[in-house]
Amino acid sequence: MEQKNITGYEKEYETKDHPSIKGLQIIEGKNNFPISWLNQQGYCEYQLYLEYMKGIETKPTRAMTQGSRIHEELEDIFKQDATPSTFEDAVEASKQTATMSRECFVVAPKYGIRGYIDEIWMKPEEIVIIDDKPGRTPYESTMNQVRAYCLAYKDMTGDERKIKGALRERGTDNLFWIEVFTPEVEKSIKFTIERMHGLFEGTKPFIATKNPKKCRSCRFKNDCEHSK
Template identity: 80%
Template structure:
């Protein structure tokens, strides 16, 4: 597969920072959140409230720091052996010759989501969207994150090829979970995304986890009134 380093996009958007919620943007007149927040929402919604609504900051955990270091190293190695391309050119060329890209930005203003895909394989017959995670367990939260990337890619491109979402063990070639992005899967992730928007709009409550193990390891534990 050819390696394509995506350096530009044809479409530009009207982007503003949300006046009170850190990290939330207003794109094309609609609230837009990072897709990575879905991972956090699946762990504990109240984390989102503490971090982005109340603005509580905590030091990065050793696991977070290590993950960022590995991610950066892989990105630098990829850039050394790849050719530069716009997103649109890479997408069109992949209909004949398969290619792969890292840190591929996708955005769907209609659904209010945006994010960077760790790795994407664009083949003549299918698109495979990969998110790197520590461990080998496909949690609901990590699956939702990949599904949202699939939705954003589909909405952004209108591409009719089969789309697959996958989770890969960080630093390896082990794809430990993969699924086809079917209409049923799309409906499920759209429901979750709608709930996320309800949280930020104030129409839905932030529900804290009931799992005491999550509370014990949470970096917001000392700031959370729900901590067990």
């Protein structure tokens, strides 16, 4: 596959920071949250409240630090042989020749989501969107994260090729979960995204996990009234 380093986008959006929720942006007049928050939402919604609405700061975990380091190393290696390209040109070129890119930014103002895809394979017959995770267990939260990347990519491009979402064991070639982005999957992730927006708009409550194991390992446990 040809390697394309996405360096720009033809379309620009009006963007500003949300006045009270850290990390939330307002893009084209609509709240817009990072897709990675779906992973956190699946672990414990109350983490979102503590970190982004109350503004509680904690030190990154060892797993977070290690993950960031590996991402940076892979990105540096990729850029050495990649050809600079706009997002739109890379998508169009892939209809004839298979291409791949890393850290590909996608944004869907319509759905209020944005994020960076770890790796994307754009082939003439299909699109494969890959998110790297530690371990080999496909949790609902990590699957939802990939599904949202698929939704954002589809909304940005209108691409009619088959889209697949995949989870890969970090630092390996092992795709341990892969799923076709069907209309049913699309409907499901839209529902979850709408719940997220309800949390930030105050129309839905943040629900804390009832799993004591999650509480014991949570980096917010000293600041959480629900900690078990």
